[in-house]
Amino acid sequence: MRRISKWYQDFPIKALLVCLCFWLTACASTSANSPAQTSAGPVTLASLTQQDVERLLIRGRTMQHQVAQWFGRPQGVSENGGYQFWNYTESYRDLDAGKSGLVTLTVVFDSNRLVADYDFQANRYTQRK
Numbered sequence: 001m002r003r004i005s006k007w008y009q010d011f012p013i014k015a016l017l018v019c020l021c022f023w024l025t026a027c028a029s030t031s032a033n034s035p036a037q038t039s040a041g042p043v044t045l046a047s048l049t050q051q052d053v054e055r056l057l058i059r060g061r062t063m064q065h066q067v068a069q070w071f072g073r074p075q076g077v078s079e080n081g082g083y084q085f086w087n088y089t090e091s092y093r094d095l096d097a098g099k100s101g102l103v104t105l106t107v108v109f110d111s112n113r114l115v116a117d118y119d120f121q122a123n124r125y126t127q128r129k
Contacts, residue, residue, distance in 0.1 A: 042071060046090050057107065060115070064114070085106060089102070090103045100125050
C-alpha cells in the first residue's frame with residue numbers, strides 16, 4: 001500500500017485554519033465600520049440609529065469615559081438626586097439631498113459613572129421634490 005505524505009494528511013486541518021483566519025478577518029473589518037462598534041474618535045449623532053445607540057449604551061456597563069470618547073464633550077451637564085445627565089444635540093441640513101433633522105441624546109450616569117439610562121430622539125425630515 002502506498003504511503004501518503006504527512007502534508008497531505010494534514011491538509012483538511014490546514015484548510016480549515018486558513019478559512020477560519022479569513023472568516024475572522026472579514027468579521028473584524030465589517031464590524032469596525034459600524035458607528036456602534038467604533039472605539040476611536042467622536043461619532044456624529046446624525047449618523048446613528050436607535051439600534052446603534054442600544055448597542056453602545058448598555059445600562060450598568062457602559063462607562064462615562066466611553067461616552068465621552070464616542071460623542072465628545074456634552075453640550076450640557078446637570079445633576080439631580082445622585083445622577084448626572086449629559087445632553088447632546090445635533091442638527092443637520094443637506095440642501096442637495098433635501099434632508100434635515102434634529103437628533104438629541106441624553107445619557108444618565110449613576111454615582112459609579114455607569115450608564116443608568118438614556119433617551120435618544122431622532123427627528124429626520126425629507127423634502128419632497
